[in-house]
Amino acid sequence: MNIDFIEGFLETVRHKSIAKASEQLCISHPALSKQIRAVESYYNVTLFKRSSTGVELTEAGKLLYERILPVYTEWNAIRSELSGRASQTFTIGSLPSLAAHDLPRIVNRMSREQLDVKVMVRSTSHELHEQLRLGAIDGALLECEPGWTEYTSLWSMELYEEPYYAVVYPNHPMAVRSSVSINDLANEQLVVNPPNCSIRKRITALMAAHGFIPKIRMEVNFGDFLTNYVAMGAGITILPQIAVARLQGPELRCIPIDDAGAKRTICLAARTSRIGKRLLPFFKQG
Incomplete structure (x- = not known):
């Protein structure tokens, strides 16, 4: 029990x-x-x-x-x-984009409270769920996905939502647009990560709801730079706001996707509610 x-x-x-x-x-x-x-x-x-x-x-x-x-x-x-006899050490898992943007701030906050933090980065939320279930990590910063709460012993709390952006090369016809719709992407050649990528799964489902299948031009392994291929004109890609905020230079244009479903929810998940409540103050924005 x-x-x-x-x-x-x-x-x-x-x-x-x-x-x-x-x-x-x-x-x-x-x-x-x-x-x-x-x-x-x-x-x-x-x-x-x-x-x-x-x-x-x-x-x-x-x-x-x-x-x-x-x-x-x-x-x-x-x-x-x-x-009280042992030093508190937490192992925190994260998706790569969140590890680069959110985790440094969080780890710094925890360190100021004399907490030891180890970080484990995994490519998909599913991998992080498994690490939590196995007890390999204490908490995880990940994207909430439908059905993941089947692991009934896990605790989770939504932290924030962020929109997705279409990322295109400068002379692409959409580069001058202030926003695009999902339907605008129906005939675009996409540069994406493998099928288990949570972003790819979310966008594929969204396109299916609009009645079309995405056209995959290139499938790039995790860890490779999607945006390098986009800058060379291989196609377009779709990234969350956190990743877009780090893009600099004239080689790319980032355009908001104007659709209620074009967003993701970021959660803190933990092995137990006690651990979750201990970690939550460090993960809250602000």
Whole structure:
């Protein structure tokens, strides 16, 4: 049984509300509900019944609360005592674009609080999810993807959204435009990373929703420079705002994509809610 699920149960008892407990724990309402169902399934009982004011404990819930609270309190005391003896080291994973832009600021903040930080960079959010699930990293800065919360023991919090831009060479017909639509890209030759790239997957899905398949001119390995090929006129590419902000020089034009779906959401994910809440203040913007 995951200790975070027990914490979720206890917080729900304390607040008599799943919504208020989820807010306190910095997780979503559905995620906390799923945790409670997991505890109910583990003990094969119903723990809560709904009331006009929120939720109330069933008889089985009252018994579990009475028996588990002292155990959880003792576990927390042991954890606090042991953590006071050891230096705190966190291994943080990140996508390459975020590692170059966001992580230096975050690592600096953590270092000022006497925290040791190790960084692991991976090419896709899926790889980072796997590293979290395996316990190889404590937290990760990544792109939220549909369905990734199937790993129920993982915690996540949205940090910000950023738009995508079309990146073209200077004499491209779109170079003079102030914005472009997804439909404007229907006949463009694209320079992209491999299929498991989260940007490629998002844009491919967006184009499919508009009724067309992207025309791939070149597929470039992770770590190679997409924009070098664009500057040479091989095609165009699509990059998030963070990557565009680092581009300099007259060789490229970066044009906003005017579509509600042409954006990505960046999240902090962690192995447990306790680690997530410990890391979150360092990752907040501002």
